[in-house]
Amino acid sequence: xxxxxxxxxxxxxxxxxxxxxxxxxxxxxxxxxxxxxxxxxxxxxxxxxxxxxxxxxxxxxxxxxxxxxxxxxxxxxxxxxxxxxxxxxxxxxxxxxxxxxxxxxxxxxxxxxxxxxxxxxxxxxxxxxxxxxxxxxxxxxxxxxxxxxxxxxxxxxxxxxxxxxxxxxxxxxxxxxxxxxxxxxxxxxxxxxxxxxxxxxxxxxxxxxxxxxxxxxxxxxxxxx
Amino acid sequence: xxxxxxxxxxxxxxxxxxxxxxxxxxxxxxxxxxxxxxxxxxxxxxxxxxxxxxxxxxxxxxxxxxxxxxxxxxxxxxxxxxxxxxxxxxxxxxxxxxxxxxxxxxxxxxxxxxxxxxxxxxxxxxxxxxxxxxxxxxxxxxxxxxxxxxxxxxxxxxxxxxxxxxxxxxxxxxxxxxxxxxxxxxxxxxxxxxxxxxxxxxxxxxxxxxxxxxxxxxxxxxxxxxxxxxxxxxxxxxxxxxxxxxxxxxxxxxxxxxxxxxxxxxxxxxxxxxxxxxxxxxxxxxxxxxxxxxxxxxxxxxxxxxxxxxxxxxxxxxxxxxxxxxxxxxxxxxxxxxxxxxxxxxxxxxxxxxxxxxxxxx
Numbered sequence: 236x237x238x239x240x241x242x243x244x245x246x247x248x249x250x251x252x253x254x255x256x257x258x259x260x261x262x263x264x265x266x267x268x269x270x271x272x273x274x275x276x277x278x279x280x281x282x283x284x285x286x287x288x289x290x291x292x293x294x295x296x297x298x299x300x301x302x303x304x305x306x307x308x309x310x311x312x313x314x315x316x317x318x319x320x321x322x323x324x325x326x327x328x329x330x331x332x333x334x335x336x337x338x339x340x341x342x343x344x345x346x347x348x349x350x351x352x353x354x355x356x357x358x359x360x361x362x363x364x365x366x367x368x369x370x371x372x373x374x375x376x377x378x379x380x381x382x383x384x385x386x387x388x389x390x391x392x393x394x395x396x397x398x399x400x401x402x403x404x405x406x407x408x409x410x411x412x413x414x415x416x417x418x419x420x421x422x423x424x425x426x427x428x429x430x431x432x433x434x435x436x437x438x439x440x441x442x443x444x445x446x447x448x449x450x451x452x453x454x455x456x457x458x459x460x
Numbered sequence: 461x462x463x464x465x466x467x468x469x470x471x472x473x474x475x476x477x478x479x480x481x482x483x484x485x486x487x488x489x490x491x492x493x494x495x496x497x498x499x500x501x502x503x504x505x506x507x508x509x510x511x512x513x514x515x516x517x518x519x520x521x522x523x524x525x526x527x528x529x530x531x532x533x534x535x536x537x538x539x540x541x542x543x544x545x546x547x548x549x550x551x552x553x554x555x556x557x558x559x560x561x562x563x564x565x566x567x568x569x570x571x572x573x574x575x576x577x578x579x580x581x582x583x584x585x586x587x588x589x590x591x592x593x594x595x596x597x598x599x600x601x602x603x604x605x606x607x608x609x610x611x612x613x614x615x616x617x618x619x620x621x622x623x624x625x626x627x628x629x630x631x632x633x634x635x636x637x638x639x640x641x642x643x644x645x646x647x648x649x650x651x652x653x654x655x656x657x658x659x660x661x662x663x664x665x666x667x668x669x670x671x672x673x674x675x676x677x678x679x680x681x682x683x684x685x686x687x688x689x690x691x692x693x694x695x696x697x698x699x700x701x702x703x704x705x706x707x708x709x710x711x712x713x714x715x716x717x718x719x720x721x722x723x724x725x726x727x728x729x730x731x732x733x734x735x736x737x738x739x740x741x742x743x744x745x746x747x748x749x750x751x752x753x754x755x756x757x758x759x760x761x762x763x764x765x766x767x768x769x770x771x772x773x774x775x776x777x778x779x780x781x782x783x784x785x786x787x788x789x790x791x792x793x794x795x796x797x798x799x800x801x802x803x804x805x806x807x808x809x810x811x812x813x814x815x816x817x818x819x820x821x822x
Binding site for chain 2: 295296319320322323353355356357437438439440444445446447449
């Protein structure tokens with residue numbers, strides 16, 4: 236009896252003749268999350284999880300290679316190799332973390348540790364470290380940006396005095412400070428390719444020295460976005 | 461630096477539009493290039509503007525040379541004075557400005573009309589720039605470049621006559637207008653009569669002798685008083701009234717960046733009419749960051765009534781732009797010390813022309 240009633244209700248609800256399914260009045264479309272262009276991630280730091288990028292920079296006097304990969308929470312390990320005119324090199328590894336990530340503003344911080352090596356008349360070598368702030372204002376395909384950094388290197392020096400009685404070795408350590416500033420403009424060519432041009436001022440061995448400002452052009456590419 | 465400021469300013473004001481920023485960058489480049497061309501090509505008037513008056517400048521203290529003739533420690537010292545990144549390749553930078561062409565370029569940038577190049581024989585400290593090298597350099601611009609000859613003194617006790625004859629031979633060249641000595645660099649005492657024959661040559665030929673006074677920042681120099689304090693020169697000054705003694709650097713203590721033997725220099729100049737003063741190097745950014753020491757020295761000289769005894773020199777070229785920068789710092793110090801335009805003219809060119817009997821460049 237109950238079964239018969241259910242079948243009757245089902246028959247009543249069913250249309251008399253079969254028709255095409257109606258067009259949906261609302262639809263939930265699942266799209267991949269919007270990712271940031273590589274030029275923004277490379278210049279402003281803190282890429283999203285899985286996004287990676289590589290920057291190749293050439294200019295006067297600074298050349299560099301920089302790689303970042305996002306691991307989540309806008310945190311990204313990074314590697315950097317930098318050279319000034321092929322005579323001064325630094326090799327660094329570090330972390331980048333974006334603190335502010337809005338549609339038109341990104342602020343990140345970076346900490347790097349590594350080794351500095353200068354092979355010139357004045358040779359220098361020793362452990363180095365840097366703290367860096369990156370600030371960018373992405374607007375459509377343009378990414379104006381600012382980088383401020385403070386670099387430090389410890390330069391050990393060994394003096395050996397060879398006497399008849401034996402060799403005396405003395406160690407001393409000197410601190411080299413390099414405040415850094417860059418201001419430039421990134422250009423998004425596609426999500427995975429970008430360029431930037433900037434003016435750099437690295438005051439190497441401040442405040443005792445004098446430094447000449449530099450400029451660079453960089454190519455950025457990446458994936459995972 | 462001006463271009464750098466322009467770019468920053470452009471970004472701050474126009475960060476919302478690439479077109480505007482591009483235009484700003486392009487305009488910056490065009491203006492910068494135009495400015496450079498106008499400075500280097502169009503306006504070649506020599507001299508400085510001092511209280512509205514154009515004054516010719518002679519820089520009586522410049523060093524030509526070859527990088528490889530400088531001892532290693534001194535090369536390092538010189539390299540450390542170059543701006544980064546020029547300091548990464550100091551040989552290229554140095555040879556670019558130590559050649560006659562490089563020096564003339566630095567003089568043009570500073571609008572200096574004439575200069576004096578120093579021969580140096582100090583193989584253990586600052587190196588060697590031979591008399592022959594200086595004579596060859598002066599020949600590239602005979603109306604603008606002159607030379608001071610020097611001699612080796614490290615074998616002076618056995619080679620005295622030969623060295624003095626070489627000095628006389630060098631001074632026979634009309635471009636060589638005086639003698640250069642540096643007791644601290646060459647390691648001989650100012651009061652050692654063994655070397656007084658050099659002053660006899662100066663007196664005989666009427667060629668003034670320039671002497672480094674005060675301590676020296678270079679590695680390996682003698683820093684004791686008999687090598688640096690011009691008080692020890694007094695017996696020679698007294699014994700050779702026909703020789704003109706120019707006390708370089710005003711006895712400045714480059715080690716501690718203090719006035720050093722300035723008072724002794726002033727006293728000697730006031731006491732002896734054959735003593736002159738030259739304020740090079742002590743007022744540089746590295747040796748007198750605030751400019752206060754140079755100002756004090758110039759003030760004391762003026763107060764002592766010795767303006768007609770001062771001959772300007774920079775001790776360049778040192779690094780690109782140094783000659784111009786040092787001139788600017790000296791003008792600032794002199795204006796702050798109340799030097800009139802007439803007095804400035806004496807310091808920058810008049811006294812030089814009188815003492816060395818050199819006509820101003822056309």
